[in-house]
Every structure is written in structure tokens, then in C-alpha cells.
Amino acid sequence: MKPAFDAAAFRARAEVAITIALEVGREAARFRRDSNPGTLAVENKGLQDFVTVADRRAEQAIRDGLLSRFPNDTFMGEESGGQSGGTGTWVVDPIDGTTNYIRGFRHWGVSIAFVASGNVEIGVVYDAAEDKVFHAVSGGGAFKDGRPVHAAATADPANALVILGHSRKTSFDDHLALSRRLHERGMDYRRMGAAAIDLVRVAEGTADLYYERHLNAWDMLAGALIAREAGAMVAMPPVERLLADGGPVIAHSPGLAGEFAFILDLEGLAPVTR
Incomplete structure (x- = not known):
């Protein structure tokens, strides 16, 4: 519509x-x-x-x-x-x-x-x-x-820098398991505590991934659009659901799509398209 x-x-x-x-x-x-x-x-x-x-x-x-x-x-x-x-x-x-x-x-x-x-x-x-x-x-x-600004062209996971958010509404054990998996693939990772800024870091190519399992709509919507328009791959639930209940967001460099496909599968999401 x-x-x-x-x-x-x-x-x-x-x-x-x-x-x-x-x-x-x-x-x-x-x-x-x-x-x-x-x-x-x-x-x-x-x-x-x-x-x-x-x-x-x-x-x-x-x-x-x-x-x-x-x-x-x-x-x-x-x-x-x-x-x-x-x-x-x-x-x-x-x-x-x-x-x-x-x-x-x-x-x-x-x-x-x-x-x-x-x-x-x-x-x-x-x-x-x-x-x-x-x-x-x-x-x-x-x-x-x-x-x-443009998302990074990173294709080698050993050169990737990722930012992971964590909500206390979700499992910390799952967060640790994800961190370990990315670490074992050679990626460096951060937790910074401001989703909007983390998402624009992906947009400008400073970071290659931002993922958090639960955010409110006001935390993510602006940054997710900016990341998508910069060429990053972005996945999140429908906007109506986010406005009502919040949810996950994933934004990453397109060259690392294969590395992060398991996160999309975990959340049951597909990249956002118009």
C-alpha cells in the first residue's frame, strides 16, 4: 500500500x-x-x-x-x-x-x-x-x-567488525553463544549500548554487522532505514509489529551475507524490501 x-x-x-x-x-x-x-x-x-x-x-x-x-x-x-x-x-x-x-x-x-x-x-x-x-x-x-555513505565491502570474516546488542528480555546464554560463534570465525566484536548509532556505523561502513534480539521501534527504525539505504542488508519484523511489541533487527554488509544467514534463520526473517 x-x-x-x-x-x-x-x-x-x-x-x-x-x-x-x-x-x-x-x-x-x-x-x-x-x-x-x-x-x-x-x-x-x-x-x-x-x-x-x-x-x-x-x-x-x-x-x-x-x-x-x-x-x-x-x-x-x-x-x-x-x-x-x-x-x-x-x-x-x-x-x-x-x-x-x-x-x-x-x-x-x-x-x-x-x-x-x-x-x-x-x-x-x-x-x-x-x-x-x-x-x-x-x-x-x-x-x-x-x-x-555506503556499507562496507567486507567479504572476509577475518576482517569483519561486528556490534552485538543485548536486551535483558532475551537470553544472555544465547548472546554468549553467538559471540563465540562469530569469534571463532575470526570476527572482532563490540557491545556499545546505542542501537541507532550502531546501525549508522553499519551504514557508513565502520562496522559490518549490528544485531540485537529485542529493541523497541524508536530504537531501530531510523537507523535501520539509513543502513538499508546505504546498501546494507537489513532484516526486521513488519513495522506494525515493531510499533506494538518491538523485536529483532539485523543489519550487515552485503558481502558477508553467507556468514550471517544463520541469524536470519534464527529469527525467521528475510531482508527488508519495498
């Missing part, structure tokens, strides 16, 4: 989202830099699940900025919730990698996706480590500060 938008409407939304992501990301970085630990007012919502004053401020700024320009769109955010519907929905994580942000580890970002008729049409990710914005509009390629 085709969305009720033309290409110009998507480009207009992408331009606004890029500006907002950069402004909000820089403001969050300034707030973290200028704050002492007490000012961050951390509330523990559960083990490794934190929310800060910065999260709430960032999400409100994103919501206000987007809906003031596109009042007929709906909004779904990590902090304030919301539901998909209407002509299209913004799906937002104001600070992806909150624990990293709190501790001063600069592997965090701002993730903004736009979904229409069950498709991810726009992905925008602010990368705090480099103070740059990645973006993609479906069918138009992937960009980092306006310059095209």
Missing part, C-alpha cells in the same frame, strides 16, 4: 527533522557537559533503564518542532508514548543510549523516524560522538551531513 504522500512531502519532513535532531542533540550535549551528576535527576525505572531530565526536554522539543510544522502527523516517543495513526507517525527516541549519556560515554544519539502506511519513509540520527547527522529518505540513498 502506497503512503498518501509525494516525494516532496517526505523531503520537506526530512529537512525539518534533520534541523531538529541537530539542535536537540547539541542542546542535550551542552546540558550534559554543563551539569553535575545531581542536576541530571536520574530516576531508576528498572535495572539499566534510566530516564533523565534531558530525555524529557529533548523529546518535548522534538515533538513541538515536528508537530508545529506538520500538525496532522501523529507522534510516538520513548518517554511520552503515543500511538501510530493518521497520515503518518513520527517515532522518536530523544536520547538513544541514555546510560552512555549519563556516564559521559559519547556513544549516544537522537533518533527520529517517520512511518506511513506500514513503511519507514524517513530516518534521521544525530551522532553525538561526531556532532553529525545521518539521514535517509526511502529510495534516495543515505547521507552523513549531506555526503553519501
Whole structure:
């Protein structure tokens, strides 16, 4: 089913989202830099699940900025919730990698996706480590500060660098078994703690795989589109399911498809196509 938008409407939304992501990301970085630990007012919502004053401020700024320009769109955010519907929905994580942000580890970002008729049409990710914005509009390629990015051409697993996420909703034993299997194939691996940034690392060719068994939609949708538009192979459940329940995501360099086919089989997924 085709969305009720033309290409110009998507480009207009992408331009606004890029500006907002950069402004909000820089403001969050300034707030973290200028704050002492007490000012961050951390509330523990559960083990490794934190929310800060910065999260709430960032999400409100994103919501206000987007809906003031596109009042007929709906909004779904990590902090304030919301539901998909209407002509299209913004799906937002104001600070992806909150624990990293709190501790001063600069592997965090701002993730903004736009979904229409069950498709991810726009992905925008602010990368705090480099103070740059990645973006993609479906069918138009992937960009980092306006310059095209491409997935790596890696074909030898001994040269591969992979990033593995882990959710406490899934088995840690399975995570260890996967790490061992990739290690035995000669791959180097990391766990960084910010899915949106991990996915754009695949998009720009810095990493060859990002895989996590369970994420929420706001963690993955923008980065997954950017990775796909950069030429990576991406697999995830249908968008409607992700919006409701979350799920797995796999993004990898195309030259290593044979190495990672077992992950697709494990999750029962096929690469995302339009």
C-alpha cells in the first residue's frame, strides 16, 4: 500500500527533522557537559533503564518542532508514548543510549523516524560522538551531513567488525553463544549500548554487522532505514509489529551475507524490501 504522500512531502519532513535532531542533540550535549551528576535527576525505572531530565526536554522539543510544522502527523516517543495513526507517525527516541549519556560515554544519539502506511519513509540520527547527522529518505540513498555513505565491502570474516546488542528480555546464554560463534570465525566484536548509532556505523561502513534480539521501534527504525539505504542488508519484523511489541533487527554488509544467514534463520526473517 502506497503512503498518501509525494516525494516532496517526505523531503520537506526530512529537512525539518534533520534541523531538529541537530539542535536537540547539541542542546542535550551542552546540558550534559554543563551539569553535575545531581542536576541530571536520574530516576531508576528498572535495572539499566534510566530516564533523565534531558530525555524529557529533548523529546518535548522534538515533538513541538515536528508537530508545529506538520500538525496532522501523529507522534510516538520513548518517554511520552503515543500511538501510530493518521497520515503518518513520527517515532522518536530523544536520547538513544541514555546510560552512555549519563556516564559521559559519547556513544549516544537522537533518533527520529517517520512511518506511513506500514513503511519507514524517513530516518534521521544525530551522532553525538561526531556532532553529525545521518539521514535517509526511502529510495534516495543515505547521507552523513549531506555526503553519501555506503556499507562496507567486507567479504572476509577475518576482517569483519561486528556490534552485538543485548536486551535483558532475551537470553544472555544465547548472546554468549553467538559471540563465540562469530569469534571463532575470526570476527572482532563490540557491545556499545546505542542501537541507532550502531546501525549508522553499519551504514557508513565502520562496522559490518549490528544485531540485537529485542529493541523497541524508536530504537531501530531510523537507523535501520539509513543502513538499508546505504546498501546494507537489513532484516526486521513488519513495522506494525515493531510499533506494538518491538523485536529483532539485523543489519550487515552485503558481502558477508553467507556468514550471517544463520541469524536470519534464527529469527525467521528475510531482508527488508519495498
